[in-house]
Amino acid sequence: MAVPTETEPAGALAETSDVDDFVIRTYEHIAANPGMALAGCAERLSARRTDVERAVDRLRHLGLVTGDRPVAVSPDTARMALLLPLEQIIRDRSRQLADCLRWSRPFEDAFDRARRGAGPAVTRLGLDETEALLTEAARRCTAELVMMQSCVAQEPPAARCARPLVLDTARRGVPVRLLYPHSGRGDTVTRSYLHEVTASSGQVRTCDDIFDRFVVFDSSTAFILTSGDEAGCAAAVIHEPIVIRFLLRIHDHVWQSATRFTLRQSGYGNALGVLKSSILDLLAAGLTDDVIARRVGMSERTLRRHIAAIMRDMSVGSRFQAGVAAASAGLLGSGTPAHDHF
Incomplete structure (x- = not known):
């Protein structure tokens, strides 16, 4: 031409x-x-x-x-x-x-x-392939982008590639719905990013349990983002409609009960109580700190600060005593279930 x-x-x-x-x-x-x-x-x-x-x-x-x-x-x-x-x-x-x-x-x-x-309906990708296909999918996205993601501090390399693409998609006016853990409200970098997405007309909600990390473009292409494995797999790209509909149902189910993130809120807002209940549930189930930290979406160091604050608020001297006191007060069972998704 x-x-x-x-x-x-x-x-x-x-x-x-x-x-x-x-x-x-x-x-x-x-x-x-x-x-x-x-x-x-x-x-x-x-x-x-x-x-x-x-x-x-x-x-x-x-x-x-x-x-x-x-x-x-x-x-x-x-x-x-x-x-x-x-x-x-x-x-x-x-x-x-x-x-x-x-x-x-x-x-x-x-x-x-x-x-x-x-x-194949599912293709395993290395990091370079993941970044290239994510960029292409985001560029062509016109109907909706939905994502379930952990905090920035815990995101794998593939999710780090997706973050600016999601923001650019929101700025183009494409509907965007992001799910993050409640702990993202207290993480400075994550909170700053969520502010940018919200300011660009994207919708953000937080919940007490992130099942996994995935992003779906236009209900037709999905990426499950992994932390990597020995074979160098950074993500799996999915085109199978049945699997994509399943991921979208998971997202919609969590979205309905998740807490809206707004520009006006500071800190954890009204999500702090739910976060503490989730930590208590997982403590009572006997899970280790690293598992609990992954479940609620924060670092082990931050988790230990929350546990120390919970013990201080309940006037107990050990994690076991905190679990007993929470059970006696009927506080258990209001947070997240104890099975481990990771």
Whole structure:
């Protein structure tokens, strides 16, 4: 496809950076003294003739003077003469863009159908492949993006690749729904990111239990993001509709009972009580700190601070005593179930 290369108007505009105070003074003098010879202009401006010639050449190029004995042209007229060709170029480029999108769309659809039909329903990916396919899926996403994710501090490399793509998708106006653990409200980096997504019209909710990390684009392509394994698998890409519908049902189920994240809230907001109940449930189940930390989506160090605060609030001296006191007070069972998803 031939692409025209009109450059003259754009070149004239680019050279406006060469306009200095002397060029403006020269234009003002010509406007006040139309038809004056350049020698006279130089004398009146107390300048060298070569400097005046340079200034007049620049003004001619911008369409601000005309004639051998320069006469000023109004800025409105000069601006119109420069912009009209540019507007035509923009219209031509817009038509070319529309044509390109129109003829390429059927091929993209055919490629997707062939890939889904000929390839496996689930494909394991390395990190580089994951980043490339995530970028492509985000670029083409137009209907909705849904994601379930852990805090930034715990995210695997594949999830780190997805984070800016999710934000860009929200900024394009595509509906975005993100699920994060309640602990994300207390993590500075995660909270800052969730603020950006919310400010870009994305929806964010937090819950007490993140089953796994996954993202679904347009209900047609899903990525399950892993922490990596010995084979170097960073993610699995899924095109099988049954599996994708299952992931979307999980997301919708958790979404209904999750707590909305808003720009106005500070800290954990009203999610702190649920988070503490979840920690108590998992403590009472006898799970280790590393398992509990993964379940509630925080580092072990942060978890231990929460456990210390819970013990202090309950006036007990050990984790066992905290579990007994919570059971006696009927506080257990209100948080997350004790089975381990990881």
